[in-house]
Amino acid sequence: MKLNIALLAGDGIGPEVIDQAVKVSNAVAQKFDHEISWTPALTGAAAIDAVGEPYPDETHEVCANADAVLFGAIGHPRFDNDPSAKVRPEQGLLKMRQKLGLFANVRPTFTFPSLIDKSPLKRERIEGTDLIILRELTGGVYFGERGRKDDGDTAFDTMTYQRFEVERLARKGFEMALKRGKKLCCVDKANVLEASRLWRETVQALEKEYPEVEVSYEFVDAVAMRLIQWPKGYDVIITANLFGDILTDEASVISGSMGLMPSSSVGSEVSLYEPIHGSYPQAAGKDIANPLATVLSAAMMFEDLDLAKEAKAIRDVVNKSLAEGVVTEDLADGGKAYKTSEVGDWLAANI
Numbered sequence: 001m002k003l004n005i006a007l008l009a010g011d012g013i014g015p016e017v018i019d020q021a022v023k024v025s026n027a028v029a030q031k032f033d034h035e036i037s038w039t040p041a042l043t044g045a046a047a048i049d050a051v052g053e054p055y056p057d058e059t060h061e062v063c064a065n066a067d068a069v070l071f072g073a074i075g076h077p078r079f080d081n082d083p084s085a086k087v088r089p090e091q092g093l094l095k096m097r098q099k100l101g102l103f104a105n106v107r108p109t110f111t112f113p114s115l116i117d118k119s120p121l122k123r124e125r126i127e128g129t130d131l132i133i134l135r136e137l138t139g140g141v142y143f144g145e146r147g148r149k150d151d152g153d154t155a156f157d158t159m160t161y162q163r164f165e166v167e168r169l170a171r172k173g174f175e176m177a178l179k180r181g182k183k184l185c186c187v188d189k190a191n192v193l194e195a196s197r198l199w200r201e202t203v204q205a206l207e208k209e210y211p212e213v214e215v216s217y218e219f220v221d222a223v224a225m226r227l228i229q230w231p232k233g234y235d236v237i238i239t240a241n242l243f244g245d246i247l248t249d250e251a252s253v254i255s256g257s258m259g260l261m262p263s264s265s266v267g268s269e270v271s272l273y274e275p276i277h278g279s280y281p282q283a284a285g286k287d288i289a290n291p292l293a294t295v296l297s298a299a300m301m302f303e304d305l306d307l308a309k310e311a312k313a314i315r316d317v318v319n320k321s322l323a324e325g326v327v328t329e330d331l332a333d334g335g336k337a338y339k340t341s342e343v344g345d346w347l348a349a350n351i
């Protein structure tokens with residue numbers, strides 16, 4: 001199979017972790033007789049520096065015409081500490097999600113057998129966790145009306161949802177649940193927010209179309225607690241953009257490291273694959289970041305391209321590296337810490 005993949009390395013550790021995912025993907029391509037052509041394109045602070053905006057039209061063209069997009073990370077501290085900055089790298093990510101119509105962000109949470117004891121959570125609570133947080137990605141407070149009142153001292157961001165936005169996400173959630181544990185939990189704040197009440201109403205209306213799926217409704221504050229107390233109680237969670245952003249960072253603790261969690265963002269056209277972690281600027285250029293979240297995102301990409309054996313080969317080699325202690329410093333735990341590039345080389349060689 002010939003694959004044309006857009007490669008958006010972005011900022012911070014993005015380029016380093018992307019390099020490893022490319023090495024591993026190329027090794028998989030070689031083993032299974034595929035041909036991948038990678039088309040790099042600019043995004044984030046790197047794109048602001050080069051052309052003045054974080055998601056240039058040329059980058060959009062490259063993504064829109066690709067079979068899939070593999071994405072590293074964006075963000076740069078020079079913008080974080082400047083609230084008055086007019087152009088920010090993160091705007092590129094949001095614009096990209098919106099222009100590519102990536103309304104559903106699939107963030108799986110699972111445990112790795114060899115890492116269970118590295119989690120700050122007790123083994124008996126987390127062993128066997130297998131859940132998916134399906135985060136709405138192109139609506140809500142991230143995209144609602146925002147601004148300052150004339151006095152300059154009042155700011156607002158609005159959480160706006162339209163019924164069709166909730167419905168298309170919820171349908172994906174139901175479909176996923178059908179193929180898994182047949183449980184769907186709608187996570188919202190319907191005791192306070194009108195937008196959340198629209199979510200409940202919309203999901204309730206869909207229940208009868210999916211009689212096999214057991215549906216529950218929980219408030220996000222309570223889920224923040226239950227998720228790390230009884231993660232095994234969840235199968236598929238659907239939730240709004242901001243709630244999903246927060247809960248998925250929290251859920252990464254179950255796996256042992258934020259550096260491990262992959263994601264896919266899907267819509268009706270091309271899909272995008274990215275680690276859930278950010279650009280980790282403190283580590284940029286040091287060859288110490290954990291590349292596994294990006295490598296596992298590439299596995300999700302192969303899976304979605306109907307290349308299940310290829311995806312499995314990646315997951316297997318990742319498990320092997322963890323079991324044999326070929327890990328970066330975040331997981332080294334007093335043992336040898338491998339460099340980002342060494343982990344990538346090892347994975348590629350062992351595919």
Ligand code: IPM
Binds near residue numbers: 075090
């Ligand atoms: C994520 C990130 C982004 C988000 C930031 C960088 C805008 O935290 O993908 O979770 O909030 O969506």
Ligand code: MN
Binds near residue numbers: 245249276
């Ligand atoms: Mn986030």
